[in-house]
Amino acid sequence: MFDGIRKRVVCMWFPRLASDRVLRARPVDGPFAITLKSNNTERLYCLNETAERLGLTRGMSFADARAFCPDLISQPARPDLDARFLATLRRWATRYCPWVGRDGVDGLVLDVTGSTHLWGGESEMLADIQSRAIGAGLTLRIGCAATRGAAWAFAHYGSGAEALTDLPVAALRLQEATVTALQRLGLRTIGDLSSAARASLARRFGPDLLLRFDQAMGQVPEPVMPETEPPHFATRISLPEPIGLTGDVMGITARLLALLCDKLNRYEMGARRLTLTLRRVDQGSAVVELRLAAAMRDPQRILPLFERGVGEVDAGFGIDQIRLEATGVEPLPVQQIGNHHRSPDQLNDLITRIGTRIGLENIQRFLPADSHIPERSFTIAPAAFSAPDSAWSCMRPRPLRLFPPEPIAGQGSEPPKHFRWRRMSLTTGRAIGPERIAPEWWLPDETWRSGVRDYWRIETREGRRLWLFHTPQNPGWFVQGEFA
Structure with a gap:
């Protein structure tokens, strides 16, 4: 300098x-x-x-x-x-x-x-x-x-003060307990602190007090560290001659996509949302937005997903500028792939292709939920914004098909030998149970107001494998599910 x-x-x-x-x-x-x-x-x-x-x-x-x-x-x-x-x-x-x-x-x-x-x-x-x-x-x-500490002191405590020594000791960015202890000793301003013995202050308050004082006075440097701007994942190209054919637009998009994915790879990031802006010669613009089911940075997988949107664009009198931007990114670190690695790329690509037509939010998956109530043992979430969880942890098997309880004729606490369900006459061949499930009292649920349920797995002679339950408080039998 x-x-x-x-x-x-x-x-x-x-x-x-x-x-x-x-x-x-x-x-x-x-x-x-x-x-x-x-x-x-x-x-x-x-x-x-x-x-x-x-x-x-x-x-x-x-x-x-x-x-x-x-x-x-x-x-x-x-x-x-x-x-x-x-x-x-x-x-x-x-x-x-x-x-x-x-x-x-x-x-x-x-x-x-x-x-x-x-x-x-x-x-x-x-x-x-x-x-x-x-x-x-x-x-x-x-x-x-002239120093960062002094500038901070004037900004926070410098109303009307002309000299740093006139400011209170709290202007040195000290802890509240230290400020209180200094005031009890009669050291109320920075000027009072400068006239005190440094050795005594160091023994009583430690090195932080003197460090803050020296930083404010300029005896110890305190640099200003600017924040680095986050990387901007975008690229564009201005064309010397307007283009309008879908093949030409896809060719330019492929070049931009290769540059963009290369930058994403350097920062170990993946794109979840891409925006392709096509500027026409009449200064109008057409925007093609692509939302991905998973973070990607493979141009060969991403490029075909733009075909449908680009094919619907009205080029007008021609397109003279194309801009590609990753408007949504996520960390995508490099992973080592072994012989036993199963890549979910094909499923993610399928979800993305279908999602571009009907919306990613409309493609959903079931996820396990922490509840022993059959109706609450799962949640539904968009497949593109959730990860598949582990299998349901259940001590006893659950039916593949679950539907609202359907009443059947039956008496007593044992499963009926013969009953009619959905206009079918069925005969119980084997009954496994009961499994008692109590309602979750901390959650309101009108369907479980009757109290506990005793569930049975019923294998009928006609081949149906049903899930029945009995309500002891209000005696009755119901079918709620069917096993595969």
Whole structure:
């Protein structure tokens, strides 16, 4: 670095990040709070300015806040959306300098060394940042200093302070217990701390206190580490002459797909959703979206799946640009395939082909569920978005076909010797049971209100293998399933 360039770091703190994110989309006139459940208690997580003026504070229980302020409007916290919003702000902040990193869950840190002159000076740049934040409906506090620690201190505690030594010791990013102990010793400001004996402070509070102090004073470097941009899986080509034949479009798509899959392979990722955009010479566009049943990066398997969508495209006066993007990706690490490996690729390809016609959500599979009730021993999930689970763990066999209970004539607790079912006269040849199944009392189910059921496996002389049950509380016999 040149001697004439001073080190300058900017800290951007968004104290109301969570509430500002929500209120930007849905403004509220009055007190508003974001709540977060902690230790089985709903507490205030973030407030708008109106709620703070009314005396509400972070950490207050939501019940007390509603009693104190009945007009309070609330919404549950979404830390995942807050993190995504902060990532968007980080990308926006790169307009001021390329070295932008996150600072906790509600702040950004920028190394603006050598960049302030592009905005007419440091004060002009800070004013531009503040004005744009206000225009976007964001509460922002900015600190600028020669070190990251000092910039953080001015952003969080520097209202009206001109010197770092005038700020409280909490501005050194210390733990609350350490701050309380320093205040009890009479060390309330950073200036008080600088005049104290370093050896005594190290023995009493450990090395973290002196490290934070030296970082703020610039005696220990603390670099700003910018976040790397996530890889963008997209490729495109502009054509010198428009094309319109399906074969030509598929040929260009094959070239783009090979480049895209090569990049996916380098990052060990697989595509789950692909978007092929065909721009026509009249500036219109046709979009072909492909949703895959499993993550893939094999161009030979993916390319034929585009044929149906490309064949339905209206090329108009010709297509002069083609863009292929993987809009949905998943990790797909390299796996070693042995002689006994059974690849599910053919099944996934079949699901994808059918899914392009009727929708992936309409292709479903059965998955085991943790319940001994026959009707609840399985769930139905889309095959493309769920993995096949292990076989049902059941101590006794279950019928292949299961249907609602159908009453039959019978008396007593033993299976009837002769009975009629679905207009067929059947004779019991062998009966295995009973297996008593009790209802799950913690779940409401009208069909099991009668109490326990005693299930029997019945092999009839006519060849039918049925699953019967008897209800002791309200005596009756029913057929509920049939074995293969």
